[in-house]
Amino acid sequence: MKNINPTTTKAWEKLTKNYNDTKHLHLKSLFNSNPSRKEKFTINFNDFEFNFSNNRITEDTLNYLLELANEVDLKGAIKAYFSGEKINVTENRAVLHTALRNQNNQEIVVDGINVMPEVKETLLKMEAFTNKVVSGTWKGYTNKTITDVVNIGIGGSDLGPDMVVESLKYYKNNLNVHFVSNIDGDHVQEIIKHLNPETTLFVIVSKTFTTQETLTNSTTIKNWFLEKATEKDVAKHFVAVSTNLKNVREFGIDSENIFPMWDWVGGRFSLWSTVGLSISLAVGFKNFKELLIGAFEMDEHFKNTPFEKNAPVLASLIGIWYTNFYKSESEVILPYTQYLTKLAPYLQQAIMESNGKSVDRNGNQVAYQTGNIIWGSTGTNSQHAFMQLLHQGTKLIPADFIGFKNSLYGNKEHHKKLMANFYAQIQALAEGKTKEEAHLDLKTQGKMDEIETLLPYKVFEGNKPSTSILINKLTPKTLGSLIAFYEHKIFVQGVIWNIYSYDQFGVELGKELAHKNLTKL
Ligand code: F6P
Numbered sequence: 001m002k003n004i005n006p007t008t009t010k011a012w013e014k015l016t017k018n019y020n021d022t023k024h025l026h027l028k029s030l031f032n033s034n035p036s037r038k039e040k041f042t043i044n045f046n047d048f049e050f051n052f053s054n055n056r057i058t059e060d061t062l063n064y065l066l067e068l069a070n071e072v073d074l075k076g077a078i079k080a081y082f083s084g085e086k087i088n089v090t091e092n093r094a095v096l097h098t099a100l101r102n103q104n105n106q107e108i109v110v111d112g113i114n115v116m117p118e119v120k121e122t123l124l125k126m127e128a129f130t131n132k133v134v135s136g137t138w139k140g141y142t143n144k145t146i147t148d149v150v151n152i153g154i155g156g157s158d159l160g161p162d163m164v165v166e167s168l169k170y171y172k173n174n175l176n177v178h179f180v181s182n183i184d185g186d187h188v189q190e191i192i193k194h195l196n197p198e199t200t201l202f203v204i205v206s207k208t209f210t211t212q213e214t215l216t217n218s219t220t221i222k223n224w225f226l227e228k229a230t231e232k233d234v235a236k237h238f239v240a241v242s243t244n245l246k247n248v249r250e251f252g253i254d255s256e257n258i259f260p261m262w263d264w265v266g267g268r269f270s271l272w273s274t275v276g277l278s279i280s281l282a283v284g285f286k287n288f289k290e291l292l293i294g295a296f297e298m299d300e301h302f303k304n305t306p307f308e309k310n311a312p313v314l315a316s317l318i319g320i321w322y323t324n325f326y327k328s329e330s331e332v333i334l335p336y337t338q339y340l341t342k343l344a345p346y347l348q349q350a351i352m353e354s355n356g357k358s359v360d361r362n363g364n365q366v367a368y369q370t371g372n373i374i375w376g377s378t379g380t381n382s383q384h385a386f387m388q389l390l391h392q393g394t395k396l397i398p399a400d401f402i403g404f405k406n407s408l409y410g411n412k413e414h415h416k417k418l419m420a421n422f423y424a425q426i427q428a429l430a431e432g433k434t435k436e437e438a439h440l441d442l443k444t445q446g447k448m449d450e451i452e453t454l455l456p457y458k459v460f461e462g463n464k465p466s467t468s469i470l471i472n473k474l475t476p477k478t479l480g481s482l483i484a485f486y487e488h489k490i491f492v493q494g495v496i497w498n499i500y501s502y503d504q505f506g507v508e509l510g511k512e513l514a515h516k517n518l519t520k521l
Contacts, residue, residue, distance in 0.1 A: 001077045006072060006324075006498060010071065043310075043314065046301075047481075048469060052318060052467050065320065074307070095264065126276075130285040131285065134174070142198045151177065153204070156268040159342075160275065165177050168474075173283065177281060179191075181217075185220065201238075203278050204238065231252065235256070240259065261273050269350070269487060290475065298480070312489050312492060313492055329373055331397065332399045336402065340402065344374065352374055355501055370499055390464060399464075401468045431460075435455065438455055438460075
């Protein structure tokens with residue numbers, strides 16, 4: 001990949017000027033001066049409509065952002081990313097979560113080996129195992145069928161599967177799936193206290209199989225299991241997902257029960273791999289496959305679509321625009337469905353662990369802003385919690401509104417109200433309310449005496465940016481595409497910021513100190 005300081009590009013210079021020329025423009029006037037603004041800045045892809053028109057950009061801004069993408073050779077970087085080049089330079093690894101959902105017969109070569117046959121074989125193993133457990137053919141040590149599954153993992157070995165299982169609750173089968181992550185013993189206890197060891201399957205997920213939280217929780221749970229069962233019963237109740245086969249075997253897991261992973265899959269991008277075993281168990285392998293297909297379709301869109309019509313590319317460039325020119329520090333994720341309640345925490349790891357970096361690809365300290373703070377919650381709950389700050393606070397916080405044309409249970413009355421709020425928030429943020437409009441409101445309400453004191457508080461400046469992602473329906477496939485959209489956004493921003501997005505050395509120091517503290521304590 002090229003190694004270019006983005007602030008030295010010609011496009012950056014043009015963007016700086018464009019920012020000074022346009023920062024005073026109000027979204028209302030941008031819409032008034034261009035009746036086809038919505039169409040101009042909207043991208044339709046399969047069941048998705050990405051509407052970027054409520055962002056503080058002009059056609060010139062977009063052109064300069066696209067020039068920036070070309071100047072840093074985004075095209076070349078995308079090719080390197082998909083073809084298995086070792087773009088995770090600091091760990092000397094390829095970044096190939098896209099290979100895990102690759103649906104064509106193209107070879108993907110890492111260190112001279114085509115990884116696709118192994119990927120496919122592993123998927124077959126997942127499918128066979130899932131089918132046995134879901135159908136009840138897989139029996140526990142007292143010959144009972146499995147009713148509960150516990151995923152033991154943390155970070156990428158927890159957040160992705162947990163988020164997807166929650167998001168696809170509607171598609172769930174008879175198995176109850178639980179997640180244990182925190183090393184807090186109370187967390188473990190709260191989960192296992194309701195479980196029966198005879199009917200519970202434990203999936204230990206750890207890429208490295210060295211993570212303190214996961215190993216401690218797994219040991220505690222195994223000991224709890226052995227209070228009732230014996231060592232030889234472990235094979236019927238414990239399976240593991242890891243790259244570290246030696247440590248897994250030492251833990252006492254049967255070789256047959258190990259699901260392999262690869263070092264070219266980063267933890268926070270691993271839900272498509274065997275790390276997604278608990279997803280496959282919760283919703284069945286067919287739905288897991290649909291999730292992969294949805295992601296693959298987004299991969300194809302990202303790989304093959306010209307940048308001006310490429311949803312992840314535009315989202316990334318607009319993000320750069322706010323971070324580096326408007327100096328915004330955070331982005332809020334607002335899904336208008338309760339199913340996506342865990343999307344923001346998942347994206348926090350994916351985005352912040354990837355692009356929370358301050359050293360560039362030359363080993364130099366960057367002199368510009370990189371990764372943003374990600375936060376969010378579901379609409380309409382967020383409206384009654386933190387949206388006040390977006391509407392009338394002092395900070396510029398670009399928002400992603402994620403809405404669905406159809407609900408899953410089909411309650412039209414509720415859905416109409418939910419979506420009325422979705423559109424209302426986007427409009428209120430963009431348009432605001434002028435002094436004159438606020439004045440008229442107070443007058444209509446008969447508050448003539450209070451107008452003078454209340455008026456300043458009733459004005460909404462507006463001009464607050466947002467992107468809306470409107471999706472036909474929440475399905476395994478559309479969820480797969482949505483997650484892949486954000487994954488590619490991370491990649492593009494990392495390329496432009498000239499940082500390494502795929503290591504996470506920043507979490508190591510705390511781990512080292514915790515180990516030292518442990519001996520002291
Ligand atoms: O501490 C951060 C991290 O390395 C994450 O990147 C990863 O997802 C998590 O820990 C868990 O790691 P493992 O799967 O190796 O247990």
